[in-house]
Amino acid sequence: MNPGLSRRKFIASAAVSMVPSAVAMAQPKGKGLMAMLAGETSAAAPKETLKADWKDAGVIDLSNSPYAKLKTVPIRAVRIKDGFWAQRRKTNITSSIPSMHDELLAHGRMDNFLRLQGKSTEPQKGPVYSDSDIYKWTEAVGFQLQNNDQSELRRTTDTMIREVVAVQEPSGYLNTYFNGDRKPLRMQYDTQTTGHELYCIGHMLQGAIAYYRATGDPTLLDAGIRFVNDFLIPNYGPGANQKEIVSGHPEIEMSLIELSRTTGDRRYVDLAGYILHGDPRIPLRPQQIVYMYCGIPFTSRTKLEGHAVRCMYACCGATDYYLETGDQAYWKTLNMLWDDLNAHQLYVTGGVGARAAGEAFGDAYELPNAQAYGESCAAIGNMMWNWRMLSATGDAKFTDVMERALYNGINSGMSLDGTTYCYRNPLAFDPSGESRDRHLVDGKIRNAWYDTTCCPPNLERTFASLSGYFYSTSQDGVYVHLYDNSEMNWHLNDGTPVKVAQETNYPWSGDVKITVSPAKPGEFVMYVRVPGWSKKNSVKVNGKEFAGAKPGEYLAIRRQWAENDTIDLSFDMTTHLLKANPAVTEDRGRVAFQRGPIVFCMEHLDQADHNAGMNLAGYIVRLDGETTTHFEPELLNGVMMLSHPAMLSDISSDTGLYFSAATPKPKETATTIRLIPYYAWANRDPASMQVWIPYRDA
Amino acid sequence: MNPGLSRRKFIASAAVSMVPSAVAMAQPKGKGLMAMLAGETSAAAPKETLKADWKDAGVIDLSNSPYAKLKTVPIRAVRIKDGFWAQRRKTNITSSIPSMHDELLAHGRMDNFLRLQGKSTEPQKGPVYSDSDIYKWTEAVGFQLQNNDQSELRRTTDTMIREVVAVQEPSGYLNTYFNGDRKPLRMQYDTQTTGHELYCIGHMLQGAIAYYRATGDPTLLDAGIRFVNDFLIPNYGPGANQKEIVSGHPEIEMSLIELSRTTGDRRYVDLAGYILHGDPRIPLRPQQIVYMYCGIPFTSRTKLEGHAVRCMYACCGATDYYLETGDQAYWKTLNMLWDDLNAHQLYVTGGVGARAAGEAFGDAYELPNAQAYGESCAAIGNMMWNWRMLSATGDAKFTDVMERALYNGINSGMSLDGTTYCYRNPLAFDPSGESRDRHLVDGKIRNAWYDTTCCPPNLERTFASLSGYFYSTSQDGVYVHLYDNSEMNWHLNDGTPVKVAQETNYPWSGDVKITVSPAKPGEFVMYVRVPGWSKKNSVKVNGKEFAGAKPGEYLAIRRQWAENDTIDLSFDMTTHLLKANPAVTEDRGRVAFQRGPIVFCMEHLDQADHNAGMNLAGYIVRLDGETTTHFEPELLNGVMMLSHPAMLSDISSDTGLYFSAATPKPKETATTIRLIPYYAWANRDPASMQVWIPYRDA
Incomplete structure (x- = not known):
């Protein structure tokens, strides 16, 4: 089966048979897809129905994107086996996603939806963007369910989704914050710049799409479509009779394009393009244009x-727009920005965003360093952007940035036990410094909850979707982007099934054995990534040296591949200062210090003098x-530790x-410093x- | 005459004879001092009348402050002669004060007052604290008029003051921003935290006091007293029937205490103490308590x-409170903060406040460095605070900080031609860096106008009042704090007239000749400051070595002084790295690099390779x-230039x-770097x- 060629229309009966519980539970009041399923007619129904091949879509679905050189591989097609990421991902599903669910409920994020149905008397809780917390968590669940069916998690989430869609208004509008006294503020100019209405809907669409791609259940997606089709498109846009949109917090752009990929409705790409262009009818102050990164042509x-x-x-939205349109002005801009x-x-x-x-x-x-902001969400955004740039080009320089962010500035965002999170990810820290950082709670950089809780579910959706970032396909073969024990069961673009398996101790070791098994022998290219940090490399195909590996490039191995052919990669794991x-x-x-993809740090706890003081300033x-190097299996879930004179x-x-x-200089004594991976810092007692x-x- | 002992009550007729034009012009509608002058009776009249010895008050008036070890010397008693500061002060009066007047008018700061009288149809202009711009400029004028009577400047300012007091309401309230639709917001909780009403009145009082001490004209001061007596004290305070005060931007505290010093009304000290203590009835968020530096006990x-x-x-306010009350809890806190x-x-x-x-x-x-905020106003606040700490103790460590701020982080705030100002004072700058600094206008760090124009008039009032910071008197003699060609004509605390003159080329030279001429010979102490940076010092009295000079201390020279006795100081002008x-x-x-009190900097313009690039990063x-060192008389109004290998x-x-x-390290070539005083940077073409x-x- 070639999903790029054989596309079936979504059939109502199929949807019903596939997602009976969802259909039975959901009682939408609007006129979207679910209404159509129930036999109603609606002028506002989607122009095109949902794609039925929902199981074949990747993290983003590039199967029909004309300017995507690489096509994504479904999350469910890749199994990450025991190793570095499996441990993190197990924590994510057993600890992070469930504990964040409880935190969300404890902090009233679902009460906000229940209140509007008369099921809760709690006042509105949380900041203006609080609905997005639920949606981003739902997206994490969606990705997780694409990895594994977990019926309890599914039931919980189905129930939450039912409560969400129940508060959608007949107009299509859905937001728990702008109700009651705040109703007149909806989509007003000031609300658009600071109110996060479209940001929330963007996350709702992403969550809905991930959930749909996991389950086939379109309940939440249908509500998102109705918001866009019934509320947004008729009333907002460039038309003379339409009102302006300003994207106060960009997010809607990429989600509209993903919605277009999911439904085939091109209007969503056009709407994203309108938003990315900025509406000249809106007067914005220069500072707003800088801060919001919108309002003028991207x-x-x-x-x-x-x-x-x-x-x-x-x-991300602009790159998605390029992937669909090929607009060269966007492409030039994106490369300049990169x-x-x-x-x-x-x-x-791999973190970005220096300023608090x-x-x-x-x-x-x-x-x-100490003052670095490096918000977890920004590092994730960086990875998401580079993923899109990589998909457009197949250029390994984007993968290098993705890997740097993933292993370090993103991975640091979640504690090893998965229950606490960094909002900021500084590169130096002094717990005795009485920092004025508002994200420190009682001096702790990792906390279970922030009232602006954007980062925790963002981390969860990233780890849950990680298997979708390992491989891509192209016109002529398969790209291997990330290394860990894993198995891809997918197919070439011509439909030939192919299995690609990795055995490795990456990132601690630079040796990776890849087994390539097409369903039938044939010529295609295995593009294996040579990381930019690996200066000396060895590549063997079926035991024979294969020349041409260059740091920071994909090595193209074009040949006749047959079952159980092997590629042995050996990367240079020299520690770089x-x-x-x-x-x-x-x-x-x-x-x-960097070794492989891992950036290291000193924590005072590991130093010989750690009982003598809390300051690292004296080390040279x-x-x-x-x-x-020395692997410490018992330390911090198992880490490589570096020692250096x-x-x-x-x-x-x-x-x-x-x-x-x-x-005169102070006295110096010889010592040895010890370094742990940066991602593992702040998982023990507070330390510099x-x-x-x-x-x-x- | 000993002003500390012989105090006359303010007599209405004296005021009229002294300030006929002001009385004729001013037509106050309230019931304060001016009303009293006109024969009306008023329950809200000040408890005590203004002191008549308005000519004898210093920058702040410590003559009756029980915990002030040092007493201020009037601005008018000290003449700064040709030299380093005379040049700056001449620019201040010929260029800065007049051009800022025009800027204030051009940006509607007076229209705000005219509008409320029906004399202007302009809408309200400027941010919430815009009234304070006028008041701070008025204070600069007041200090300037204490140096020199300038009739044209006086007439201009008299007219402005008349327009200001004309909009005072019968209640005593005066603020141009909170009118019309904003009237209901007056003194509301949110307004107190962000609305700057009392901040504006604080600056009004300071301006009014300086103007009164210059001219004896109480028109503006009277309006300030009416605000405090009629509007503030009856309605706000700790009483059960009074509403809370929160000092959203501290300023009112020190001005209330100066008002008490000016009127003898002790209630103002108590009110300042109440504000400094914070009103526990007001719930403030922790961030507000940090940001506003108020709301909890100081x-x-x-x-x-x-x-x-x-x-x-x-x-500053807390130190003023200590100077009046001797409260040891304040004193301990102030020393901990210092x-x-x-x-x-x-x-x-000498700048403070690192974060933008x-x-x-x-x-x-x-x-x-590059990201340093170092707002000009904060450096001025630092100097004002250290001036008060010095006055409490006579400890030269405070003078060292004052001098550091004055010659560097304050002096840098005004361009050499006096028409443009730094809001920020960074310690590194790259004009090609496309900085995101909102205080850069077209890449320029010095600008004639900022919509928040707090710094320019703050700099102007500081330079105009500078002569008041040179000397103090104490129980047993005279303190010499700052060095420049100058002449003090004042008296010892016992009333004996004394003249102290300085001849020097400070800060370029470390030699200072002081001539001490009491009206009659007598024993007292000349306390001459030995700067902390001067490690080797020579002091001669009438040509004979006088031992005991220590860096960072006042050298007490107790002896019989007679006319034309001399002290020859020689400080160590070695350049310190x-x-x-x-x-x-x-x-x-x-x-x-620091030489004497001057901190130096590299500007790329002065380097041999300045045509080859704009980056200073390569110099070692x-x-x-x-x-x-080499004095360059034609460069930057005459500066010492340093050269170093x-x-x-x-x-x-x-x-x-x-x-x-x-x-491999990049190639290095030998060169010589050239440095100019930091205060003079950014006065030529843009440069790193x-x-x-x-x-x-x-």
Whole structure:
């Protein structure tokens, strides 16, 4: 079966037979798809019905996207086996998703829906974007159910979805915040810039699509379609009789395009394009245009700026728009913005958004460490954007950024036990510093709940969908992007079933054995990614050296493949001491340690002197020293630990804030520093942490 | 005459004879002092009348403050002669004060007052605190008129004051913003936290007092008294029938205490104490308590935090409160906060408030350079606070901070031609960096106007009042705080007239000749300040060595003084290369240059390679090099320029954001860097600037 060629229309009876419980439970009051299922006619029904091949869609569905060089592989087609990510993903489903469900309920996020049905007397709870918490969690569930059917989780979520759609108004409008006294504020100018109505609907659509692709149940999706078809499209847009849209927090753009991919309705792409272009009828202040990353043509942007998550989500939407339209003005802009990211704005952890003020990108090279914002959501947005850029091109430079973000600045966002989360992901931390950081609760950087709880379900949906990021297909073969024990059961673009299996101890080891098994022998290309950090590489096909591997590129292995052919990859796991561009002032005179995709950090707990104080400022890396590695199976769920020769400078005596450069240097003693993976920091007692470590005395 | 002993009550007829034009012009509608002058009786009239010795008050009037060890000397008693500050002060009066007047009018700040009288149809202009712009400018004029009578400036200001007082309401309320639709918002809870009503009145009182001390004209002061007596005191305070006050932007505290010093009415001190204590009836969020630096007892504070200007003004008010009450809980708190300032929060320029976000103090040691906020107003607040701490103690550590702020982080705030101003005062700058700084207009850090124009008139009032900061008197003598060509004609606390004159080329030279001429010979102490930066000092009295000078202390010279006795001071003008505490991450591996009180910086314009690029990142100071100095009379109104051996590293080739530490070092060539005083930066073409210069390669 080739899903790119054989597309069936969604048949009502099929949907009923496939999702009986959902249909029985859902009692939509509007006129969307569910109404159509019930035999009603509706002028506002979707122009095209949902695709029936809902099981074949990937994280995003690029099967029909004309400018996608790579096609996504369904989450359910890839099984991640025991190894690095399986552990994290098990925690995600056994701990994070259930505990976040309870947190959401405890903080009234579902009461907001129940109240409008008269089922709760609780007042509205949470900030203006609180509905999105439910939707993003639903998306995590949707992705999880694409991995595994879990009937209890499904029942819970079905019930929640029923309560959500029950409050949709006949107009299609759905938002629990703008009710009662706030009803007149709906879609007003100020509400659009700060009220997150379309942001919430965007997350609803993403959640609904993921849930639909998991279950075939269109209940939530139908409500989303009715919002767009009945409420949004007739009333808002560029037409003379339509009102303006300003995308106060970009998110709706990429979800509208995914909705188009899901329904075949092209109007959603056009609407996304209208939003990305900005409506010139709306007067915005320059600061709003910067902060919201919207309101002027996306194609007029020349740099990343403003609120980092808004900016990343806008870039995702713009790349999705390019994937559907091939608009070269978008493509040029996206590449210019990516160059800005890579040259000026990317933390070594893959995090982005340096400034706490406005949760924003800073100036070029403004990458502070202790003050780094590096919101988990922004790192996720970065990965999502690079995934789309990769899909457009097959260029491994985008995968390098994805991997950097995933293993470090995203993975750090969730505690190892899966119950607490970082909102910020700084690259240095001092628990004794009495930080003024509002995301620290009682001095803790990891917390179970934030009233703005965007990051936790965002992390959950990312880990739940991870198997969808491992592979792609192209016109001529299969791309292998990420490495871990896994098995893909999918097919080439011509429909030939193919199985690709990996055996590896990645990221601790650089050796990966890939077994390629097409259903029948044939010529195609296996594109295996050579990470940018791996400077010396060996590739063997069926035991024979295969030349041409270059760091930061996909190695194309074109040949006749037959069952159980093997590719043996061996990447260079030398620990690299990295320097930053001298313009990054806080990193000057410092190095960061990276081994494979993993960026390391010092936690004071692991240092020999950790009982003597809480300050890491005295350590000085010896650049002439050799790093040694040692796997610690019992530590932090099993991590590679690095050791490196250093000096410890006796700077405990108070020098005052400023002192003469002629002051004799403090005494230095030889020592060895120990480093753990950055993602695992702050999982023990509070301790100082630093990624960038001085190699020169102060 | 001893003003501390001989106090006359203010006599109405005297006021009339002294300020005929003001009385003739002013037509107050309320029931304050002016009404009393007109023969009306009023229950709300001040409890005590204004002091008649208005000519004898200093910048603040400590003559009757029981806990002030030092007494201020009137501005008019000190003449600053040709030299470093005379030039700046001449610019202030010939250029800054007049041009700011025109800017204020051009931006509708007076129209706001005219509109309420039906004399203007312009809508309200400017932010909520716009009235304070007029008041702070009036204070600058008041101080200036204490230096010199300038009839045209006086006439202009008299007219403006007349328009201001004309809009005072019968209740005593006066604020142009909270009118019309906004009238119901007056003094509401949210308005108090963000509306700046009492902040505006605080500045009005300060302006009114300065103007009164210049002219004896109580027109504006009378309106201020009516606001406090008629509107504030009866309705607001701790009483069961009174409403709460929260000081959303501290300022009212110190002005109420100065009002008490001016009128003798003790109720104003009590009201300030109530405000500084915070009203427990008001529920504030923790972030508000941090940001506003109010709302909880001032005495419960343990560190500087929140909005830097708010925090500094609160500290000023609290110190004023201590000076009047001797409350030891305040004194302990103030010293703890000062230690926090000195150990963790003070830029080498004397600026404070590291963060743009919330214009706020950062964490301890959070002192970024390019991203430094260092608002001009915060540096001024720092100086005002240290002036009060100095007055309480006579401890030179406070004068060291004052001097550091004055010569550097304050002086940098105004362009050399006096027409443009820095809002932020960063310690590094790159005009090609496309900064996201909202205070940059077309890439320029100095601008003639900001819609929040707090800094320009704040700088103007500081320079206009500068002569009041040079000297103090104490029980047993005279303190000399600041050095410049000047002449004080004042008297000892016992009433003996004394003249103290300085001849010097300070701050370029460390030699100061002081001539002491009491009206009759007698024993007293001349306390001459030995700056903390001067490590080797020579002091001669009438040509003979006088021992005991210690850096950072006042040298007490107790002897029989007679006419034309001389003190010859010689301070150590060696250029110091300073390092910062290693915890200041951005300064690590860098040095700053300081010579005398002046902190220096590199501007790219002055470097040999300035045509080759705009980036200073390649310069590396040689710590083994000798600094040479050269006075440049034609450059930047005449500055000392420093030259120092350095290496120039060829880092123009793009290394990418991160690269291997094993990468060979770029080529280095020997060069000489040239430095100008920091205060003079950004007065030529846009250029990169840095105060902290690497002494190690990256």
